[in-house]
Amino acid sequence: MAKSTIKLRTKDKDGSIQVKALITHPMDTGLRRKKNGDKIPAHYITEVMIEANGESIMMANWTGSISKNPFISLNYAGAKGDKVKLSWKDNMDKSDSLEKTVK
Amino acid sequence: MKRRSFMKTAIVASATGAAITSGLISSNAVFAASHEKDFTKAKSLDEAMKLMGVTDVAESEMIKIKAPEIAENGAVVPVGITSEIEGTTEIVALISNNPTPYAAKYTIGAKAKAAVKSRFKMAKTTDVVAIVKANDKFYTAKSNIKVTKGGCGG
Numbered sequence: 001m002a003k004s005t006i007k008l009r010t011k012d013k014d015g016s017i018q019v020k021a022l023i024t025h026p027m028d029t030g031l032r033r034k035k036n037g038d039k040i041p042a043h044y045i046t047e048v049m050i051e052a053n054g055e056s057i058m059m060a061n062w063t064g065s066i067s068k069n070p071f072i073s074l075n076y077a078g079a080k081g082d083k084v085k086l087s088w089k090d091n092m093d094k095s096d097s098l099e100k101t102v103k
Numbered sequence: 104m105k106r107r108s109f110m111k112t113a114i115v116a117s118a119t120g121a122a123i124t125s126g127l128i129s130s131n132a133v134f135a136a137s138h139e140k141d142f143t144k145a146k147s148l149d150e151a152m153k154l155m156g157v158t159d160v161a162e163s164e165m166i167k168i169k170a171p172e173i174a175e176n177g178a179v180v181p182v183g184i185t186s187e188i189e190g191t192t193e194i195v196a197l198i199s200n201n202p203t204p205y206a207a208k209y210t211i212g213a214k215a216k217a218a219v220k221s222r223f224k225m226a227k228t229t230d231v232v233a234i235v236k237a238n239d240k241f242y243t244a245k246s247n248i249k250v251t252k253g254g255c256g257g
Contacts, residue, residue: 065206
């Protein structure tokens with residue numbers, strides 16, 4: 001399998017866990033055009049789920065207004081050893097996920 | 104591929120339609136299912152708010168938008184939204200001058216802090232409007248961002 005599209009970093013900050021993630025994705029709005037005038041079809045992430053130990057922490061519904069290669073960061077009350085999982089889904093039914101243990 | 108997705112939508116649509124008429128699904132569930140398509144269709148801020156069912160919003164100083172005053176590149180504008188209102192369950196980011204203002208919705212879980220950071224695209228100088236849902240009430244705050252170079256193509 002190719003390299004994961006997700007880069008996930010977790011950090012313990014006095015009882016609250018900081019989660020930072022970068023996703024490699026074109027995030028096309030459907031408004032842009034190629035040089036020859038053809039429209040580039042919309043292709044963007046619609047759903048990002050962040051879970052810790054199987055419990056949902058945050059769900060993000062995104063649109064084409066999110067930048068290319070999106071970044072997301074958040075904090076939650078957790079502890080070291082938590083399994084943080086991020087998964088995304090786009091409007092072309094592609095998806096990816098990555099799990100990481102908080103150190 | 105196109106035909107397949109069309110068929111899928113058609114089947115789903117007819118199934119939900121049948122379910123509504125037979126009263127199987129409450130209108131709320133249908134609303135949630137169709138959320139995304141409807142919202143992204145909204146071409147103006149008012150329209151998006153209307154679709155979301157936001158009727159009365161109170162301006163709140165407890166919502167903080169952290170964003171640059173001037174963004175040189177509209178394709179990547181980092182915006183952080185923090186809500187200090189207790190019981191915050193949803194944060195919606197709207198970018199008023201974009202072709203589709205509805206940008207993102209964050210559903211906050213019980214353990215998470217009501218603070219998110221993402222990077223947005225902005226077509227031109229615009230207001231970023233944050234709408235926070237807490238205890239079934241809506242609160243709002245906005246921040247103006249000057250964009251020198253648009254990020255939505257065109």
